[in-house]
Amino acid sequence: MGNENENLTPEEKWERATLANNFIFYKVMRHHPDACKHLLEMLLNIKIENMEISNEEVIDVDYDAKAIRLDVFVKDTNQMFDIEIQVTNTHELPERARYYQGLMDLDTLKSGQHYKDLNDSHVIFICMENVFDNDLPVSTFENICIEDVETKLNDRAYKHFFIAPTCAKMIEDEETRDFFEFLISNTAKSDFTSELKDYVADAKHNMQWRAQYMTWEMESLRLKAEGAHEKAIENGQKMLKKNYPIQEISEITGLPLEEVLNLQAELNK
Numbered sequence: 001m002g003n004e005n006e007n008l009t010p011e012e013k014w015e016r017a018t019l020a021n022n023f024i025f026y027k028v029m030r031h032h033p034d035a036c037k038h039l040l041e042m043l044l045n046i047k048i049e050n051m052e053i054s055n056e057e058v059i060d061v062d063y064d065a066k067a068i069r070l071d072v073f074v075k076d077t078n079q080m081f082d083i084e085i086q087v088t089n090t091h092e093l094p095e096r097a098r099y100y101q102g103l104m105d106l107d108t109l110k111s112g113q114h115y116k117d118l119n120d121s122h123v124i125f126i127c128m129e130n131v132f133d134n135d136l137p138v139s140t141f142e143n144i145c146i147e148d149v150e151t152k153l154n155d156r157a158y159k160h161f162f163i164a165p166t167c168a169k170m171i172e173d174e175e176t177r178d179f180f181e182f183l184i185s186n187t188a189k190s191d192f193t194s195e196l197k198d199y200v201a202d203a204k205h206n207m208q209w210r211a212q213y214m215t216w217e218m219e220s221l222r223l224k225a226e227g228a229h230e231k232a233i234e235n236g237q238k239m240l241k242k243n244y245p246i247q248e249i250s251e252i253t254g255l256p257l258e259e260v261l262n263l264q265a266e267l268n269k
Contacts, residue, residue, distance in 0.1 A: 010213070010214050010217035010218060010221075011214070013217065014204065014210060014213055014214070015204075017200075017204065018183075018186045018200060019085075019182065019183060019186075019196055019197075019200050020085060020087065020128055020164075020183045020184070020186075021085070021087070022070045022084060022085045022086070022087060023070060023212075023213050023216065024200055024203055024204070025070075025084070025085040025126075026070040026071070026072060026084070026085075027203045027206075027209055028196065028199045028200060028203055029053075029072045029083070030053060030072055031199075031203075032199050033051060033053050035192075035195065035196060035199065036051075036053065036072060036074065036083075037051045037074075038192060039083075039179070040074065040081055040083065040124075042173075042175065042176050042179065042192075043124065043160070043162065043176070044122065044124075044160070046079075048074075048076045048079070049076060049077055050076055050077045051074060051075070051076055052074070052075045052076075053072065053073070053074050053075075054072075054073040054074075054075075070084060071083065071084040071100065072084065073104070073107075075108075075119070076119075078119050078120060079119055079120045079121075079122065080104045080107075080108060080119045080120070080121045080122065081121075081122045081124060082100045082101075082104060082121075082122070082123045082124065083124040083125075083126070084124075084125060084126070085126050085128070085183075086125045086126065086127045086128065086129075086131075087128050087129075088128070088129055089127070089129045089130070089131050093125055093127070093131055093161070094159075097123045097125065097159040100123045101121050101123050101157050101159070104119075104121045104123075105118055105121065108121075118156070119156075120156040120157075120158070121156065121157050121158065122158045122159075122160060123158070123159045123160070124160045124162070125159075125160070125161050125162070126162045126164060126183070127161060127162065127163050127164060128164050128165070128183070128184075129163075129165075130163050130165070130166065131161055131163070132161065132163075135166065136163070136166070137162070137163055137166040137167040137169075137170040137171055138160065138161070138162050138163070138167065138171075139160075139161045139163075140158060140159070140160050140161075141158065141159040141160075141161075142155075142157065142158050142159075143155055143157065162180075164180045164183050164184055165180075165184060167180040168180035168181045168183075168184055174190075175190055175192060178190040178192070178193055179192065179193060179196075182196065182197070232253040232254055232255050233253075233255065233259075233263065235252075235253050236249050236253045236255050236259075236260055236263050237263055237267065239252070239253070240260075240263060240264050240267055241267070246260050246261065246264065
Protein backbone atom coordinates (compact mmCIF):
# COMPACT_ATOMS: atom_id res chain seq x y z
CA MET A 1 0.00 0.00 0.00
CA GLY A 2 2.88 2.38 0.77
CA ASN A 3 4.53 1.75 -2.60
CA GLU A 4 1.45 2.94 -4.50
CA ASN A 5 2.04 6.49 -3.27
CA GLU A 6 5.80 6.40 -3.77
CA ASN A 7 5.87 8.52 -6.93
CA LEU A 8 3.01 10.89 -6.10
CA THR A 9 3.55 14.57 -5.33
CA PRO A 10 2.57 15.83 -1.86
CA GLU A 11 -0.50 17.48 -3.43
CA GLU A 12 -1.58 14.21 -5.06
CA LYS A 13 -1.04 12.34 -1.79
CA TRP A 14 -3.23 14.86 0.02
CA GLU A 15 -6.03 14.55 -2.50
CA ARG A 16 -6.00 10.75 -2.24
CA ALA A 17 -5.54 10.61 1.54
CA THR A 18 -7.98 8.57 3.63
CA LEU A 19 -8.01 7.70 7.33
CA ALA A 20 -5.23 5.20 6.53
CA ASN A 21 -2.92 8.18 5.94
CA ASN A 22 -0.99 8.64 9.19
CA PHE A 23 -1.24 12.45 9.12
CA ILE A 24 -5.03 12.37 8.58
CA PHE A 25 -5.44 9.66 11.24
CA TYR A 26 -3.45 11.78 13.69
CA LYS A 27 -5.53 14.89 13.04
CA VAL A 28 -8.90 13.09 13.18
CA MET A 29 -8.10 11.27 16.43
CA ARG A 30 -6.61 14.30 18.16
CA HIS A 31 -9.44 16.64 17.26
CA HIS A 32 -12.31 14.20 17.77
CA PRO A 33 -11.69 12.68 21.22
CA ASP A 34 -15.00 10.80 21.27
CA ALA A 35 -14.03 8.94 18.10
CA CYS A 36 -10.59 8.19 19.52
CA LYS A 37 -12.15 6.95 22.77
CA HIS A 38 -14.59 4.73 20.91
CA LEU A 39 -11.80 3.29 18.76
CA LEU A 40 -9.60 2.47 21.76
CA GLU A 41 -12.49 0.87 23.64
CA MET A 42 -13.43 -1.14 20.56
CA LEU A 43 -9.90 -2.36 19.79
CA LEU A 44 -8.92 -3.29 23.34
CA ASN A 45 -12.38 -4.29 24.60
CA ILE A 46 -12.08 -1.97 27.59
CA LYS A 47 -13.92 0.97 29.14
CA ILE A 48 -12.18 4.35 29.35
CA GLU A 49 -13.61 6.45 32.18
CA ASN A 50 -11.76 9.76 32.05
CA MET A 51 -9.95 10.34 28.77
CA GLU A 52 -7.41 13.10 28.24
CA ILE A 53 -5.55 13.64 24.96
CA SER A 54 -2.14 15.28 25.16
CA ASN A 55 -2.32 18.96 24.25
CA GLU A 56 1.15 18.93 22.70
CA GLU A 57 1.18 18.40 18.95
CA VAL A 58 4.26 16.68 17.58
CA ILE A 59 3.84 17.05 13.83
CA ASP A 60 6.61 19.63 13.45
CA VAL A 61 9.77 18.13 11.99
CA ASP A 62 12.53 17.92 14.59
CA TYR A 63 15.73 18.26 12.61
CA ASP A 64 17.75 16.54 15.35
CA ALA A 65 15.31 13.68 15.88
CA LYS A 66 15.47 10.18 14.43
CA ALA A 67 11.87 10.17 13.18
CA ILE A 68 8.78 12.30 12.68
CA ARG A 69 6.11 11.29 15.21
CA LEU A 70 2.41 11.36 14.46
CA ASP A 71 1.19 9.23 17.35
CA VAL A 72 -1.80 10.09 19.56
CA PHE A 73 -1.08 9.99 23.31
CA VAL A 74 -4.13 9.39 25.52
CA LYS A 75 -4.44 9.16 29.30
CA ASP A 76 -7.13 7.56 31.43
CA THR A 77 -7.28 7.48 35.23
CA ASN A 78 -4.94 4.49 35.53
CA GLN A 79 -4.04 3.81 31.90
CA MET A 80 -2.06 5.37 29.05
CA PHE A 81 -2.45 4.75 25.34
CA ASP A 82 -0.26 5.61 22.38
CA ILE A 83 -1.86 4.85 19.01
CA GLU A 84 -0.89 5.39 15.39
CA ILE A 85 -1.37 4.11 11.86
CA GLN A 86 1.62 2.40 10.25
CA VAL A 87 1.27 2.31 6.46
CA THR A 88 4.39 0.28 5.60
CA ASN A 89 6.47 -2.25 7.48
CA THR A 90 9.60 -0.33 8.50
CA HIS A 91 11.03 -3.38 10.30
CA GLU A 92 11.59 -1.32 13.44
CA LEU A 93 8.14 -1.27 15.06
CA PRO A 94 9.15 -3.40 18.07
CA GLU A 95 11.94 -0.96 18.88
CA ARG A 96 9.63 2.02 18.37
CA ALA A 97 7.04 0.44 20.65
CA ARG A 98 9.74 0.08 23.31
CA TYR A 99 10.80 3.71 22.83
CA TYR A 100 7.24 5.02 23.03
CA GLN A 101 6.57 3.08 26.21
CA GLY A 102 9.65 4.65 27.79
CA LEU A 103 8.42 8.14 26.86
CA MET A 104 5.01 7.39 28.33
CA ASP A 105 6.54 6.26 31.63
CA LEU A 106 8.68 9.41 31.81
CA ASP A 107 5.57 11.50 31.28
CA THR A 108 3.50 9.85 33.99
CA LEU A 109 5.98 9.34 36.86
CA LYS A 110 6.81 12.56 38.68
CA SER A 111 9.74 13.11 41.01
CA GLY A 112 9.22 11.41 44.37
CA GLN A 113 6.51 9.05 43.16
CA HIS A 114 6.76 5.29 43.62
CA TYR A 115 7.24 3.00 40.63
CA LYS A 116 3.94 1.35 41.57
CA ASP A 117 2.31 4.65 40.61
CA LEU A 118 3.10 3.98 36.95
CA ASN A 119 -0.04 3.63 34.86
CA ASP A 120 -0.82 0.63 32.70
CA SER A 121 0.62 1.50 29.28
CA HIS A 122 -0.63 0.38 25.88
CA VAL A 123 1.28 1.07 22.66
CA ILE A 124 -0.96 0.38 19.67
CA PHE A 125 0.10 0.13 16.04
CA ILE A 126 -2.59 -0.26 13.38
CA CYS A 127 -0.59 -1.74 10.52
CA MET A 128 -1.65 -1.71 6.89
CA GLU A 129 0.89 -4.48 6.15
CA ASN A 130 1.74 -7.63 8.07
CA VAL A 131 4.70 -7.13 10.40
CA PHE A 132 4.93 -10.68 11.75
CA ASP A 133 4.88 -14.16 10.23
CA ASN A 134 2.13 -15.53 12.48
CA ASP A 135 -0.86 -14.61 10.25
CA LEU A 136 -2.79 -13.42 13.33
CA PRO A 137 -5.11 -10.42 13.07
CA VAL A 138 -3.88 -9.09 16.43
CA SER A 139 -0.57 -9.71 18.22
CA THR A 140 -0.38 -8.54 21.84
CA PHE A 141 2.87 -8.66 23.80
CA GLU A 142 3.76 -8.42 27.47
CA ASN A 143 6.93 -9.35 29.34
CA ILE A 144 7.11 -12.96 30.53
CA CYS A 145 9.79 -15.25 31.91
CA ILE A 146 11.77 -16.93 29.13
CA GLU A 147 12.62 -19.93 31.29
CA ASP A 148 9.09 -21.13 32.03
CA VAL A 149 7.06 -19.10 29.47
CA GLU A 150 4.38 -18.68 32.15
CA THR A 151 5.57 -16.30 34.85
CA LYS A 152 4.57 -12.74 33.96
CA LEU A 153 6.67 -9.76 34.91
CA ASN A 154 3.43 -7.85 35.62
CA ASP A 155 4.97 -4.51 34.70
CA ARG A 156 1.63 -3.65 33.03
CA ALA A 157 3.27 -2.65 29.75
CA TYR A 158 1.51 -3.94 26.65
CA LYS A 159 2.18 -3.67 22.95
CA HIS A 160 -0.62 -4.29 20.45
CA PHE A 161 -0.22 -4.79 16.71
CA PHE A 162 -3.41 -4.85 14.62
CA ILE A 163 -2.89 -6.07 11.04
CA ALA A 164 -5.67 -4.30 9.12
CA PRO A 165 -6.10 -6.68 6.13
CA THR A 166 -6.27 -9.71 8.43
CA CYS A 167 -8.50 -7.96 10.96
CA ALA A 168 -10.95 -7.05 8.18
CA LYS A 169 -11.37 -10.77 7.45
CA MET A 170 -10.99 -12.49 10.80
CA ILE A 171 -12.23 -10.19 13.60
CA GLU A 172 -15.54 -11.52 14.93
CA ASP A 173 -17.04 -8.22 16.09
CA GLU A 174 -18.83 -6.66 13.12
CA GLU A 175 -18.24 -3.02 14.00
CA THR A 176 -14.52 -3.63 14.53
CA ARG A 177 -14.32 -5.56 11.28
CA ASP A 178 -16.11 -2.70 9.49
CA PHE A 179 -13.54 -0.25 10.84
CA PHE A 180 -10.65 -2.20 9.31
CA GLU A 181 -12.53 -2.64 6.05
CA PHE A 182 -13.01 1.14 6.00
CA LEU A 183 -9.26 1.66 6.45
CA ILE A 184 -8.56 -0.54 3.45
CA SER A 185 -11.37 0.41 1.06
CA ASN A 186 -12.55 3.81 2.38
CA THR A 187 -16.09 2.38 2.23
CA ALA A 188 -18.18 3.21 5.29
CA LYS A 189 -20.69 0.54 6.35
CA SER A 190 -21.43 1.53 9.95
CA ASP A 191 -22.41 4.67 11.85
CA PHE A 192 -18.90 4.88 13.28
CA THR A 193 -17.10 4.63 9.94
CA SER A 194 -19.56 7.08 8.35
CA GLU A 195 -18.69 9.51 11.12
CA LEU A 196 -14.99 8.95 10.55
CA LYS A 197 -15.40 9.52 6.81
CA ASP A 198 -17.02 12.90 7.53
CA TYR A 199 -14.16 13.80 9.86
CA VAL A 200 -11.64 12.92 7.15
CA ALA A 201 -13.47 15.15 4.64
CA ASP A 202 -13.45 18.02 7.15
CA ALA A 203 -9.74 17.52 7.80
CA LYS A 204 -8.91 17.70 4.10
CA HIS A 205 -10.80 21.00 3.80
CA ASN A 206 -8.68 22.54 6.56
CA MET A 207 -6.16 24.76 4.74
CA GLN A 208 -3.87 25.08 7.76
CA TRP A 209 -3.59 21.30 8.08
CA ARG A 210 -3.02 21.02 4.35
CA ALA A 211 -0.12 23.45 4.62
CA GLN A 212 1.29 21.50 7.58
CA TYR A 213 1.03 18.29 5.58
CA MET A 214 2.87 19.80 2.59
CA THR A 215 5.68 21.03 4.83
CA TRP A 216 5.88 17.68 6.59
CA GLU A 217 5.89 15.72 3.30
CA MET A 218 8.56 17.90 1.70
CA GLU A 219 10.79 17.62 4.77
CA SER A 220 10.22 13.86 4.88
CA LEU A 221 11.31 13.62 1.24
CA ARG A 222 14.40 15.72 1.96
CA LEU A 223 15.39 13.55 4.93
CA LYS A 224 14.80 10.41 2.88
CA ALA A 225 16.99 11.73 0.05
CA GLU A 226 19.71 12.66 2.53
CA GLY A 227 19.58 9.20 4.04
CA ALA A 228 19.85 7.58 0.61
CA HIS A 229 22.83 9.77 -0.27
CA GLU A 230 24.60 8.95 2.98
CA LYS A 231 24.05 5.25 2.30
CA ALA A 232 25.46 5.64 -1.23
CA ILE A 233 28.58 7.33 0.19
CA GLU A 234 28.99 4.54 2.74
CA ASN A 235 28.71 1.90 -0.01
CA GLY A 236 31.11 3.86 -2.24
CA GLN A 237 33.72 3.96 0.52
CA LYS A 238 33.45 0.21 1.06
CA MET A 239 33.85 -0.44 -2.67
CA LEU A 240 36.87 1.86 -2.89
CA LYS A 241 38.55 -0.08 -0.09
CA LYS A 242 37.98 -3.25 -2.13
CA ASN A 243 39.52 -1.56 -5.22
CA TYR A 244 36.40 -1.51 -7.37
CA PRO A 245 36.85 0.56 -10.59
CA ILE A 246 35.80 4.21 -10.15
CA GLN A 247 33.34 4.12 -13.05
CA GLU A 248 31.68 0.96 -11.71
CA ILE A 249 31.30 2.50 -8.23
CA SER A 250 29.62 5.54 -9.76
CA GLU A 251 27.20 3.39 -11.76
CA ILE A 252 26.29 1.09 -8.85
CA THR A 253 25.89 3.75 -6.15
CA GLY A 254 24.46 6.51 -8.33
CA LEU A 255 27.11 8.93 -7.06
CA PRO A 256 28.57 11.37 -9.60
CA LEU A 257 32.03 10.39 -10.84
CA GLU A 258 33.53 13.55 -9.32
CA GLU A 259 32.13 12.66 -5.89
CA VAL A 260 33.59 9.15 -6.08
CA LEU A 261 36.97 10.66 -6.97
CA ASN A 262 36.70 12.98 -3.95
CA LEU A 263 35.92 9.98 -1.73
CA GLN A 264 38.97 8.23 -3.12
CA ALA A 265 41.13 11.28 -2.39
CA GLU A 266 39.87 11.40 1.20
CA LEU A 267 40.61 7.72 1.70
CA ASN A 268 44.11 8.13 0.26
CA LYS A 269 44.83 10.84 2.82
